[in-house]
Amino acid sequence: MTLLEVDGLSAGYGRAEVLHGVTLSVAAKQIVAIVGPNGAGKTTLMHAVMGLLPRQGSVMFMGQKAGDAGWLVRHGVVLVPETRALFTDMSVEDNLELGAFARWRQGARDLRSSMADVFAVFPRLAERRRQLAGTLSGGERQMLALGRALMAQPRLLLLDEPSLGLAPKVVGDIFRVIAGLRDRGIAILIVEQNARAALQLADYGYVLEMGRVALHGPCVALAEDARVVETYLGRRRETG
Structure with missing residues (x-):
């Protein structure tokens, strides 16, 4: 297909x-x-x-x-730009939640389970869930950018x-x-x-x-x- x-x-x-x-x-x-x-x-x-x-x-x-x-x-369809476009003054968890915003507006209420799926793919993000995105390493920022995209399913x-x-x-x-x-x-x-x-x-x-x-x-x-x-x-x- x-x-x-x-x-x-x-x-x-x-x-x-x-x-x-x-x-x-x-x-x-x-x-x-x-x-x-x-x-x-x-x-x-x-x-x-x-x-x-x-x-x-x-x-x-x-x-x-x-x-x-x-x-x-x-x-x-979700784009992960080369700039990653993270909200650096927000936590990892808050950035992930924003990734599901369009789904939330359409009535989805499974954000917690979606975030658990992201943390299963990127365990390091789970360890840093309360950390500000701007303090992450380059690799961690890319993980967060991908994780945020996955929140949109x-x-x-x-x-x-x-x-x-x-x-x-x-x-x-x-x-x-x-x-x-x-x-x-x-x-x-x-x-x-x-x-x-x-x-x-x-x-x-x-x-x-x-x-x-x-x-x-x-x-x-x-x-x-x-x-x-x-x-x-x-x-x-x-x-x-």
Whole structure:
């Protein structure tokens, strides 16, 4: 089942068009990676899909024409931006509760059980539930950003540079959690500068260059593509 269908998406800032006719899709329980150089339009793509920028082209979610960001959140799409956008002067617990605000407005009253589920995924957040978000480490902030998104019980997560600024060991921990979210039935569209990690994590990938899809295919195939290896993964060490 296809959750997200993007067809001919163009978007930008003012008169400066950044994306030029991008087409992609994300199926249920699938991780799709967007990789490419700085300035390729990866974050613009996420913002346009989420309805945070004026856009041209078609964005469909579960067979319906996608509306603005509020519409998408109500229908189960949540963006975790690269800035993480936490409320630093609020506690971990309060930040998590805000993640369920849209569901609460729709009548959900299961916030405690939802928070317990988040703490099961991120035990460190449970230990710091009363701590101010602004005092957390970089890795803990990323955990909180992901946990807050999970409070919305999303069908699709949009993750923008989840490894940004994190130590390699923490990156490994975060990516293992993301893989586990797919096992819980959550589809994921991930923008990631670390192309090697993204292609190892995801099922399908798109290479974005200068606002256009330059290559796409199963990640196993992309990881073996000579152009991808040369440009994004580094030269292979010759043997023999």
